[in-house]
Amino acid sequence: MVVDLEAIAENVALTLERVAPAQVWAVVKAGAYGHGDVAVAAAALTAGASGLCVATVEEGERIRSAGIDAPVLLLSQQSPRVAERIVAARLTPTLYAVDAMDALVSAGAKDLPVHVKVDTGMQRVGVRPDGLSQLVAALTERSPALRLEGIYTHLAVADRIDDPGTNEQLERFETALAELDLDGVLIHAANSAGALVHPGSRRDLVRLGIAMYGLSPGDDLTAEKLGLRPALTLRARVGHVKRVEAGSSISYGWRHTFDRATTVATVPIGYADGVPRRLSSLGGEVLIGGRRHRMVGVVTMDQLMVDVGDAPVAVDDEVVLIGSQGGERIGVAEWSAMLGTIDYEVVCGISARVPRRSIGG
DSSP states (O other), rough: OOHHHHHHHHHHHHHHHHTTTSSEEEEEEHHTTTHHHHHHHHHHHHTTTTTESSSSSHHHHHHHHHTTTTTTEESSSGGGHHHHHHHHHTOOEEEOSSHHHHHHHHHTTEEEEEEEEEOOOOSSSSSOOHHHHHHHHHHTTTTTTEEEEEEEEOOSSSTTTOOTTHHHHHHHHHHHHHHOOTTOOOOEEEHHHHHHGGGGTTTTEEOGGGGGGGGOOOOOOHHHTOOOOOOEEEEEEEOOOEEEEEEEEEGGGOOOEOOOEEEEEEEEEOOTTTOOOOGGGGEEEEETTEEEOOOOOOOOOSSSSEEEEEEOOOOOOEEEEEEETTTTEOOOHHHHHHHHHHHHHHTTTTTTTSSOOOOOO
């Protein structure tokens, strides 16, 4: 797998231009959506991002161990059991309960910046809007160990441009904030979709996730329409070539039978690497020699097979599963549409055993 860090930087710079004067904090959780967290984090910060966002303490510690000193926000409240690690790594915790505050104080926090998350309708995590002022008061009582740096919420339907739910969430957020003294506090609500198409959600900073990777935040927001450049290319090489007879079948279950004599290329990548087993039955294709060729038979754990007809394909030829070759392109969105899912799941599903190589950084 190849990750173009110049594309990452371009997408960050484009977003900064669009959301100014708001800051951009780059979301690099889940291994930067499968792209490689440390390399992407460094590229995003170089391109102008002011901070980073992760999901777990382990992800934050990995960023710190790479020597990156930028703010790292944990996007949900963590177990009190890891409070000492949060303090030691100088991570910025998200809070929505008093016991989590007390765990950080007991862990020796000193002027530790924290963000409070408000649940305005996602109904996943966060303090209720009517409980925000009370929680902030409890946080203030724990100064100087803890310092309120930010208050935020998360938008559930920002990818649906005309859905009134986004404005409803923002109104709930504003009502909750109106009770507070917000001098010096960072207010944020926008994810990628919010940042790019809902100006009212941008506030002091935006949390740039899927769009940073040049991918679509939702059905109504294609990467092409947004001017984003995909960063990921998934490649392999032909491992074996053979001629098969008409009437013969292939792969587990013999679910595909050839109606003519043809040539099959076997490619050493499979569902253990992140190519969904059923992609072949849905019409999945690859690029070899700048041409599209269809997968045949079920994708196996370590290999997949491609019907290349009479094309001059040889062992070690490059195979592009996601990306461009010649004048053809297979995008992540093509996979997600076939699979009935979203771009996020496709890229996060590329497993750790696929080597990552960064270029352009």
